[in-house]
Amino acid sequence: MSQRARPEDNPLREGLRVGGASEPALFTIFGATGDLAQRKLLPAIYNLAKRGLLPPRFGVVGYARTHMGDDAFRRFAKAAIEAHSRTPIDERFWPAFASMLHYHAGGFDDSAHFHALARTVDGLDEQIGGGAHRVFYLSTPSSFFPVIVKGLGAAKLNRPTALVRVVIEKPFGDDLQSARALAETVHRSFHERQVYRIDHYLGKETVQNIYAFRFANAIFEPIWSNSYVDHVQITVAESLGVEHRAAFYEETGVVRDIVQNHLLQVMALVAMEPPAAFEAESVRDEKAKALRATRPLVFSDSVRGQYGSGYVAGEEVLDYHQEPKVPADSNTPTYIAAKLEIDNWRWAGTPFYIRTGKRLAKRVTEVAVQFKRPPHLPFSREAAEHLEANSLVLRIQPDEGISLRFGAKAPTPTLSIRSVNMDFQYGSSFLADVPEAYETLLLDAIRGDSTLFTRQDSVERSWEICDPLIEQWQTGQPQAYASGSWGPDAADELLARDGRRWRRP
Amino acid sequence: MSRHQSGWIDVGEVERALAALRAGEGHPSVRATTLNLVVRCGNAEHLKTANRVLDRIGSSRPLRAMIVMPATRTPRARVSSDSGDDHRRGVFNELVELRGNRVALPSSVTSLLVADLPVFLWWQGELPPEGDAVLEEMIELTTRMIVDSDQAGIDAVARVDALATGLVDLAWVRTGPWREAIAALFDGRSQRKLLDHLVAIEVSGPRNQSALLAGWLRSRLGREVGLDTRRAVRVNRVRLICGDESFLVERSGRNEHGIASGPGLAPRTVALPSSAVALLLAGELDRLGAERPFEDALAEAQAA
Numbered sequence A: 001m002s003q004r005a006r007p008e009d010n011p012l013r014e015g016l017r018v019g020g021a022s023e024p025a026l027f028t029i030f031g032a033t034g035d036l037a038q039r040k041l042l043p044a045i046y047n048l049a050k051r052g053l054l055p056p057r058f059g060v061v062g063y064a065r066t067h068m069g070d071d072a073f074r075r076f077a078k079a080a081i082e083a084h085s086r087t088p089i090d091e092r093f094w095p096a097f098a099s100m101l102h103y104h105a106g107g108f109d110d111s112a113h114f115h116a117l118a119r120t121v122d123g124l125d126e127q128i129g130g131g132a133h134r135v136f137y138l139s140t141p142s143s144f145f146p147v148i149v150k151g152l153g154a155a156k157l158n159r160p161t162a163l164v165r166v167v168i169e170k171p172f173g174d175d176l177q178s179a180r181a182l183a184e185t186v187h188r189s190f191h192e193r194q195v196y197r198i199d200h201y202l203g204k205e206t207v208q209n210i211y212a213f214r215f216a217n218a219i220f221e222p223i224w225s226n227s228y229v230d231h232v233q234i235t236v237a238e239s240l241g242v243e244h245r246a247a248f249y250e251e252t253g254v255v256r257d258i259v260q261n262h263l264l265q266v267m268a269l270v271a272m273e274p275p276a277a278f279e280a281e282s283v284r285d286e287k288a289k290a291l292r293a294t295r296p297l298v299f300s301d302s303v304r305g306q307y308g309s310g311y312v313a314g315e316e317v318l319d320y321h322q323e324p325k326v327p328a329d330s331n332t333p334t335y336i337a338a339k340l341e342i343d344n345w346r347w348a349g350t351p352f353y354i355r356t357g358k359r360l361a362k363r364v365t366e367v368a369v370q371f372k373r374p375p376h377l378p379f380s381r382e383a384a385e386h387l388e389a390n391s392l393v394l395r396i397q398p399d400e401g402i403s404l405r406f407g408a409k410a411p412t413p414t415l416s417i418r419s420v421n422m423d424f425q426y427g428s429s430f431l432a433d434v435p436e437a438y439e440t441l442l443l444d445a446i447r448g449d450s451t452l453f454t455r456q457d458s459v460e461r462s463w464e465i466c467d468p469l470i471e472q473w474q475t476g477q478p479q480a481y482a483s484g485s486w487g488p489d490a491a492d493e494l495l496a497r498d499g500r501r502w503r504r505p
Numbered sequence B: 001m002s003r004h005q006s007g008w009i010d011v012g013e014v015e016r017a018l019a020a021l022r023a024g025e026g027h028p029s030v031r032a033t034t035l036n037l038v039v040r041c042g043n044a045e046h047l048k049t050a051n052r053v054l055d056r057i058g059s060s061r062p063l064r065a066m067i068v069m070p071a072t073r074t075p076r077a078r079v080s081s082d083s084g085d086d087h088r089r090g091v092f093n094e095l096v097e098l099r100g101n102r103v104a105l106p107s108s109v110t111s112l113l114v115a116d117l118p119v120f121l122w123w124q125g126e127l128p129p130e131g132d133a134v135l136e137e138m139i140e141l142t143t144r145m146i147v148d149s150d151q152a153g154i155d156a157v158a159r160v161d162a163l164a165t166g167l168v169d170l171a172w173v174r175t176g177p178w179r180e181a182i183a184a185l186f187d188g189r190s191q192r193k194l195l196d197h198l199v200a201i202e203v204s205g206p207r208n209q210s211a212l213l214a215g216w217l218r219s220r221l222g223r224e225v226g227l228d229t230r231r232a233v234r235v236n237r238v239r240l241i242c243g244d245e246s247f248l249v250e251r252s253g254r255n256e257h258g259i260a261s262g263p264g265l266a267p268r269t270v271a272l273p274s275s276a277v278a279l280l281l282a283g284e285l286d287r288l289g290a291e292r293p294f295e296d297a298l299a300e301a302q303a304a
């Protein structure tokens, strides 16, 4: 492992336009036959390879119980990629790609299997010239995370620390205590800097665009504070119901499913201070600070809902209780609206309202920054009566873009000022061929860039924000809302109380 | 894709005609233009290539394109717009085709550039001789100039390089996957030592790309590296001779991948795509400024 020259010692690397990874790497997928591996991981690796972003010396090791050899795994991977990749398989390229795929059958419960895996990985490492970075991706139900990290540690696959990383999928615990317990177990084998907690939301191009929008432009940041912003609304709306995942959802509910991770992470991006540098620790420090300043969710400032029957996009859909595997007396919330307050210099007094739920009117994720009204309007009341405050909306999905609402004179003989929307759709300015979030994140894990991964302190703080409410919501009933609506009426009242209203996305 | 085209009009009427196209279609009132692209065509073949390439890159990079072709008359223009494959995206591309007296073309282009956005000049075909005023005027307007030494020759490109700040050569871009594969051969410590003994390379490929590869190695290593070329339409094989040892990157048949091998290295597969012009060009539109390794390689290639 030590016979590698440092890349800066290779004069031919200077100035090469590699957007991708250059150092050799081996990527092991635990749970390689599972749903996530088929739908996301294998297609993402394939597309990275096709885009020329993988290191020239690279290999994949699939690991699962099913017995098969390399060839069978290659066929399996091909079928998965054919079914789920955003680009079709290029037959001219396939043989080269397939030769990088290997398979190792084994269970999670036996340390002998991990020692055997270590031999496979070492063998491949040697084959590709040695010194490979090693990424272990835990794509298994989270109940297996502890045994797998333990097995990796026992087989010394956790070393050397500079080259080895472990990627874990959410959930990162289901409350503060279990998140800490999980971290403790993981930290017995891996240093925190080796642990990459993946939240695919953070790999979305448009989520990353929030950084660019805020910190690459001089004109927005000065007004990005309580001096000019009245409040912020973050909406993560899904139009689907629980589908076939009721058993999982019954255990989880909307707060664990969306708020604790995606929503608070997006909020942190909007609220954080500018990092000194766009590198992992600076960015994650600032995000963690924003979360630390965020008060925990409060019962009296939150509304829970559960979807009833109704119509979504013209289609009649079931009441939550009628979904297969949902108990008749379930009080699992499928919707939340809440007010969050951030106690720091920038945001004190400017609330962040969040809402997310299933079976809402349409699928949309957006952040709306609502500005204060002008201190004085030098127009007659009639002239400006239809004028709304300025707002800036960052649309994350679908229709990624930014729109700015401002007042303009309507072409009428008497002075009349109306709100107009200026819409910028990045859609295709730069994103012709938008990579999947998993492509971005897998590549980062391979290159060892953890900027877009969640650090343990943020995970814990997010649970601290959510736990009290989850606890209080154990009892009592959520309010029903019609499928296809924007949630229960109480959500509107929550804002009306503060003299505000939700925008219609 | 919906495309609308005007008839031939005066250059002074172009902006109004474009505005009319915009208004006519219920396009959004905001256009997200990211760059100006001026495409110089010398003949009908170039014109065809330009249109094909613009069709492919237009939907991903909102731009105003100007296709410029010399003709014997006062410049006239024809404008068209298209809004990509997907109306919802509201991307609105503008295409201005300009034909007229060579000397009058730069001023026509100047009057039609979208303000304050970078200007890319893609010069197809051969480059005019030294001291050509039209070329110099065009370069003056340009943020980044894209040429192809496979068409224009290394010497002409080197001459233009002295004038243009951000010059890039598509032939150089074509060698990208090869340079990457070659660089990766020397990441290991023992291979890195052999790099110090690199004396010559054998390339099977086009002359200019071979010369650029050798120029690249000379400039990166700061010493002479011999070149032996066997002509082929695209690069298929590069052998690097390091004292008694040698490294090889070789395309597998007609494939877009090949095998890289060398002392102490297990042979491994490398991607060697030959991308279409549209793809190469699109990549260059995402970059601004000069590319030092290219300029160094070009200087070495020309000196040889």
Ligand SMILES: NC(=O)c1ccc[n+]([C@@H]2O[C@H](COP(=O)([O-])OP(=O)(O)OC[C@H]3O[C@@H](n4cnc5c(N)ncnc54)[C@H](OP(=O)(O)O)[C@@H]3O)[C@@H](O)[C@H]2O)c1
Binding pocket: A030, A031, A032, A033, A034, A035, A036, A037, A039, A063, A064, A065, A066, A106, A107, A108, A109, A138, A139, A140, A141, A142, A169, A170, A171
């Ligand atoms: N699926 C998604 O869309 C999705 C989305 C976001 C996050 N996630 C997270 O991703 C992770 C994986 O989810 P998934 O849906 O892919 O799970 P899954 O379909 O149930 O896959 C489980 C995988 O683990 C293997 N496995 C199970 N028990 C094993 C054992 N004792 N020894 C060895 N291998 C064993 C299975 O292999 P065999 O088939 O060979 O038994 C299979 O490859 C979970 O943490 C989940 O929360 C999933």
